[in-house]
Each structure stands twice: as C-alpha cells, then as structure tokens.
Amino acid sequence: MSPADETGRPRRGRRPGNEKQIEALLYEALETEIGGLAIYETALSCAVNESLKQEWREYLEETRTHRRVLLTVFEQLGMETERETPGREVARHISQALLRAMRMAQTAGDEEAAQRVAVECVVLAETKDHANWALIGRVAQEHGGRMGKVLAQAHAAVAPDEDHHLYHSQGWARELWIEALGYPAVLPPPEEIRQAHTAIGAARARQQRGEMLHH
C-alpha cells in the first residue's frame, strides 16, 4: 500500500492533511459499518440462495469486526463515538433508505426479486464502505503522525475484507440479474469461484465467466 523507500521499507508521508475532515470521514465510516450490520441482517432475510446466505453470514461477522476496529480507532484517537456530524446523518439516512427498499421488495411477495433488491442494496452499501476504507488508507499513507499510524493498523486489518465484500457482491448482483433475464448464469459468481480480492482479479474472473458456463 505505501510506497517503498530505497531500502524497500514502506514509507509514510508527512502530510497531516485536514484533520477535521479526516475526523468527519471516520464518523461516516463508523455510521456506514453500523448501518451495514442492519443491512446484512435484513438482506439475509431476503436471501434464497444457500451459498449467498453463507457468504452474507460471513460478511455480517466481518462487518461486526470492522465496527469494533473503528471503535478502537476512536478510543486511540480520543474521539467521542456518539458525536453527531452532518456526514454521519447522511450515511444513516442512506442506510435506512436501503433497509426500506428491501422491506418494500419483501412485501411485494416475489422472493427472487427481493433477493436481487437485497444484493443491490448490499452493493450500494459496500461501495460507500469500500470508498471510506480506501480513503482511510490514503490518510494512513500520507499522515506521518500518530493518527496515520493508528489508521494504518486499522486499514491493514479491514481493507482486504472490504475488497471481498464489494467485488463478490457485484458478481452476485450481475449473475442473479442475468439468471432472471433468462440467460445462463454462473452461480456462485466467477468472482467468488476465483476468490477475487482485487479490482483486477474481479475483472479477470468476469472475463472467464464464458468458460465457467461451459463446465
């Protein structure tokens, strides 16, 4: 993640950046993880496919860990976890809208459709979650101080899960839609079969879906 110096050791920058905005990002990130827990619980009640359920049970557990990691970050940085911020309010509003969308689909009574809505809601939530952690990684890399060090540790613990959550969910959304459209689908999706954990890996897996269909 960090650029290496001549000795090959990771090098951290010396740019503290806008610390107020970094704190605002951390509040959004915490609220996104809290919303994620409720989103996975409701998404699980919409899931029909057994391997999708299995996948989401793992993601729910990992999301619990991410929230805990952030709570530790707040403690280490002496930040109040209960503080309200405008960004946090928006993040909560979006999470609640995603929950309502899933319940709406459940009420409509088509369980395959409700499952697709749930997967799309998970992709939307994980897109924000993934972006938050990528930015936390950026701060960790640029910030030379204690904040950078604390965030580097948290980022190393969480970022690989976030890659997984986003790329695999995108695969599920695509393949479940293709199936619904009446075309051959790869389920579980290629991203999962190939254990994709980077954007490039996910693109490669997607490229090979044709071969996976023929086996």
Ligand SMILES: [Fe+2]
């Ligand atoms: Fe997360």
